[in-house]
Amino acid sequence: MRRLLEIRGVFVQSSRGNRLNDINLSISSGERVALVGSNGSGKSSLLAVANGTLIPDSGKVLWQNYPTSNLGQRQRQKIGTLWQDLRLVEELNVAQNINSGALANRNLLWALANLLKPIELNACSECLKKVGLSTSILSAMVSELSGGQRQRVAIARLLRQKPELILADEPLFSLDPILAKEILHLFLDNTMTSDMGEERTLLMSLHQPSFFRHFDRVIALKSGRVVFDQPAECLDEEALALIYGSA
Numbered sequence: 001m002r003r004l005l006e007i008r009g010v011f012v013q014s015s016r017g018n019r020l021n022d023i024n025l026s027i028s029s030g031e032r033v034a035l036v037g038s039n040g041s042g043k044s045s046l047l048a049v050a051n052g053t054l055i056p057d058s059g060k061v062l063w064q065n066y067p068t069s070n071l072g073q074r075q076r077q078k079i080g081t082l083w084q085d086l087r088l089v090e091e092l093n094v095a096q097n098i099n100s101g102a103l104a105n106r107n108l109l110w111a112l113a114n115l116l117k118p119i120e121l122n123a124c125s126e127c128l129k130k131v132g133l134s135t136s137i138l139s140a141m142v143s144e145l146s147g148g149q150r151q152r153v154a155i156a157r158l159l160r161q162k163p164e165l166i167l168a169d170e171p172l173f174s175l176d177p178i179l180a181k182e183i184l185h186l187f188l189d190n191t192m193t194s195d196m197g198e199e200r201t202l203l204m205s206l207h208q209p210s211f212f213r214h215f216d217r218v219i220a221l222k223s224g225r226v227v228f229d230q231p232a233e234c235l236d237e238e239a240l241a242l243i244y245g246s247a
């Protein structure tokens, strides 16, 4: 397995203490990793450090051995993020939002064309089908979609981006149990296999212990520190008490 992401001795401080406290971990290609911990334990901060949007106060973040801070646009798009608030563009339709996943590989003219007229609809349709949505919604405004449809469109945009590593910040948050399971499986099943046949790598924050066993590995944070980093099958009651207990 190739080592994709490496985080070494990372600290992020805030006025109220350390948001991240001496984080050391690496993620290899094909791994499906659950990032867990109580509210405020540092999961979103860690995902933001991993995608380069939060610069640590000290320590190193490396993508395939290169500091993430030095990555060019094309390299950077190999890390795809599904933010908790999805960050869809409400004023654009479904196809335009999905196409925005491909922006890093295109020029300004292409970006303008995407704003002005329907383009590359076949590629958009392929991504929509992979997330179980009808292509009849390609021209619908995202503001008209249900919460579950919006979630799927955001995942379709990620598929259009073709990242090697997917960082997902609580994508199951606020979904009913049935929909949460469906969305989880969208991430875990074959839709996440890259065009080169290589399995995509996934680091997903989530709160539902019943889903942890679907991952290869569980990393748990508590007060900004890693307190558990083991295969999912090692997560027993004692470990859960350590992660979520007050001690």
Ligand SMILES: Nc1ncnc2c1ncn2[C@@H]1O[C@H](COP(=O)(O)OP(=O)(O)OP(=O)(O)O)[C@@H](O)[C@H]1O
Binding pocket: 014, 015, 019, 037, 038, 039, 040, 041, 042, 043, 044, 045, 046
């Ligand atoms: N922009 C910020 N500036 C300063 N402190 C922040 C900022 N964002 C988050 N924090 C603090 O950092 C700590 C970790 O927050 P973070 O959002 O990373 O945790 P989390 O595990 O993702 O929480 P949740 O499960 O509630 O989403 C918290 O104490 C939070 O108040």
